[in-house]
Each structure stands twice: as C-alpha cells, then as structure tokens.
Amino acid sequence: MQKNQLLLIGLAVAVVSVLFAFGRITPKVHGHEHASASGNAMPEGQGAAVANFSDLLKKAKEKVPADKLAEITRLENTVVRGDVSSQQATAYRQLYTIWDHLNELPIAAYYAAEAAKLENSGKNLTFAANLFLDHLSHTQDAGVRMWEANMALELLDRAIALEPNNDTLKIKKGSLLVSNTSEPMKGIGILREVAERNPDFLDAQLTLANFSITSGQFDKAIDRMEDVLKRHPEEPKAIFLLAVAHQSKGEKDKAISLLRQCRKLIKDPSLAAEIDEYIKSIK
Numbered sequence: 626m627q628k629n630q631l632l633l634i635g636l637a638v639a640v641v642s643v644l645f646a647f648g649r650i651t652p653k654v655h656g657h658e659h660a661s662a663s664g665n666a667m668p669e670g671q672g673a674a675v676a677n678f679s680d681l682l683k684k685a686k687e688k689v690p691a692d693k694l695a696e697i698t699r700l701e702n703t704v705v706r707g708d709v710s711s712q713q714a715t716a717y718r719q720l721y722t723i724w725d726h727l728n729e730l731p732i733a734a735y736y737a738a739e740a741a742k743l744e745n746s747g748k749n750l751t752f753a754a755n756l757f758l759d760h761l762s763h764t765q766d767a768g769v770r771m772w773e774a775n776m777a778l779e780l781l782d783r784a785i786a787l788e789p790n791n792d793t794l795k796i797k798k799g800s801l802l803v804s805n806t807s808e809p810m811k812g813i814g815i816l817r818e819v820a821e822r823n824p825d826f827l828d829a830q831l832t833l834a835n836f837s838i839t840s841g842q843f844d845k846a847i848d849r850m851e852d853v854l855k856r857h858p859e860e861p862k863a864i865f866l867l868a869v870a871h872q873s874k875g876e877k878d879k880a881i882s883l884l885r886q887c888r889k890l891i892k893d894p895s896l897a898a899e900i901d902e903y904i905k906s907i908k
Contacts, residue, residue, distance in 0.1 A: 673767035675775065678735055685729045697723060714743040730760045731769060738780055747787040754780035758797065774805040792819045796828050803836055809828065811907075818819065825856065827863075834866045838873060846870040861890040872907050880907060 658697035680866060700723075705718040717740035724733035754777045761773035768793035781798045788794060795815055802812025813836070820829040830853050837846035850867040853860060864887040872880030883905055888900040 630689065676766070676768035676772040678772070681731055681769070681772075682735075685727075685732050688804050689727065693723065693727070702838075710743045714740045717743070730756065731764075731773060734773070735761060735776070738776060741780065742783065745783075745787070747784045747791075750780045750784040750787070754784065755795070758801065770805065774801060777801055778806070784830070792823060792826055793828065796832055798834055800836075827853070827857070827860065831862055831866060834863075836872070838870055841873075843873045844872045851898065859890055861887045864890070877907055 633852055649785050677800045682734050686697070689697065696741045697720065702718050704713050704720075717736045721733050721736040721740065724730075724736060727733075734753060737749075737756055738753040741753045757777040757780070764773070767820040771790065778798065778801060781801070783792065784817045785794050785798065796819060797814035799812040799819070802813075802815065803809045808811070813833075816829055816833050816836075819826060820833055823829065830849055834846040834849045837843070847867060850863045851868065853863040854867070857863065862882055868880045868883035868887060871883065884900055885894070888897050888904075891897045893898060
C-alpha cells in the first residue's frame with residue numbers, strides 16, 4: 626500500500642471518529658508489518674512492560690501540592706481502615722474527584738473503577754471503563770495503554786455479566802480486543818456475533834467496516850456498507866465509510882460522489898466542513 630494512500634486512510638479514520646463518534650476506540654492504521662485481519666494483528670507497543678499503578682501513583686503524587694496531598698493521604702487511610710464497602714466506595718469516589726481535578730486521568734479512572742467494583746453497578750462500571758478507553762486512545766505510553774486496556778476489559782466484563790444483553794458493551798469489548806490486545810480475532814468474533822444476530826445494530830456494522838478498511842480489506846467494507854444502505858439508504862455514517870473504502874481502492878470519483886451525498890445529510894456545519902476538507906484531500 627502506498628504511503629499517500631495510508632495517510633489518506635488515516636485521515637479518514639480520524640474523520641470518522643470526529644464526525645460520527647463510533648466510540649472511544651478507533652483502530653490505528655498500520656502498514657503490512659503490523660495489522661491484518663488474518664489474526665496476526667499485534668497492538669502497538671506489544672513488547673513494552675505493562676505499567677504498574679503504584680508507580681503511576683507515586684509519579685503523580687510528586688506534582689501534587691502539600692495540602693492536597695494531605696487530603697489524598699487521609700482518604701487513602703479511610704479506604705484501608707473502612708470496614709464497610711459503602712464507606713470505601715465513597716472514599717474512592719472522592720479520590721476520583723480529586724485526581725480528576727488535578728488532571729491525572731489514569732489515576733482518577735483507577736479510583737472510579739475501584740468504587741464501581743464495590744458498587745457493582747453496570748452504569749458505574751461502564752463509566753469507569755469509558756474513562757480508561759478515552760485516555761488510552763490519546764496516550765503515547767505503550768505501557769500505560771496496555772494497563773488501561775486491561776483495566777477497561779475487566780470493567781467491561783463485569784458490566785456485561787450484569788447486563789448480558791447489552792450489545793453496546795460487547796461492541797466496546799470487541800473493539801478494544803482488536804485494537805489494543807494480542808487477541809484481535811477474539812474481538813472480531815464478538816463483533817461478528819452481534820452483527821449477525823442483529824443486522825440493524827448500526828454500531829456493530831460500522832465498527833466491522835472500519836476495521837476492514839484499516840486492515841486493507843476494502844471489498845469486505847464495501848459489501849457490508851452496501852448491505853446496510855439497502856436497509857438504511859440515508860445513513861450518513863455508512864455512506865461515509867463506503868466512500869472511504871472506494872477511495873482506498875483508488876476509486877476517487879466514486880468516493881467523492883459518495884462524500885458529497887453524505888455531506889447533504891449532515892446538519893452540523895462543522896461536520897460538513899470536515900467532509901469538505903476530506904474531499905479536498907483526495908481530489
């Protein structure tokens with residue numbers, strides 16, 4: 626695949642995230658030496674050591690003002706001494722708030738997760754998982770990303786156990802497995818199971834098409850999106866991904882025609898502007 630083509634696909638994936646909010650997980654575009662849909666995909670930074678929370682916490686505390694550090698220590702002691710789970714959960718929630726205000730997002734997410742585990746609430750477990758998913762999509766530290774992926778997987782598994790029919794949670798888990806673990810085909814299996822059982826569940830279809838594009842399987846993405854559009858002919862997300870797949874095959878005119886069709890369905894001016902920029906990039 627040519628370098629310029631890879632760059633354009635990368636731009637397309639970024640636009641997908643901005644325009645349509647597929648979720649917090651969007652696969653990175655790799656060359657042939659990394660990802661493939663054959664089951665050999667390996668997450669970036671696979672050789673790195675998984676980050677340790679204690680080390681992350683110690684480093685974060687070095688930047689905390691003395692008065693705030695004293696409050697953190699008090700709450701940590703409360704957790705240790707507390708013999709009632711509700712008291713511990715309250716302390717964890719307070720620690721989450723403090724670290725969130727300090728903009729130490731991985732630390733904050735950890736305490737939100739600890740509270741959610743004690744509360745055993747599907748809503749709170751999902752909230753904490755989303756915190757990790759949000760941060761890992763931005764961090765450049767491979768060890769931190771691997772730790773956050775592991776934390777998110779644990780939380781999603783707990784949430785799915787409580788809500789076994791929640792396909793949105795399964796899509797998050799499947800996408801995470803594909804993008805950030807050494808088990809991509811397990812993730813693809815989850816995504817396919819949801820898509821086959823519920824063909825009208827748009828997120829499953831879009832996510833699978835997105836992964837097909839980023840792994841170079843453009844015809845698979847085209848077939849999937851054309852099938853979606855038979856049932857939902859004015860679905861802009863499907864039209865956009867169909868355009869990206871055609872553009873990736875070098876079918877520029879077809880891609881531009883589809884992008885213009887997609888643009889007409891977009892109500893938000895800022896999103897329409899993103900489409901315009903993407904069209905300019907492939908002309």
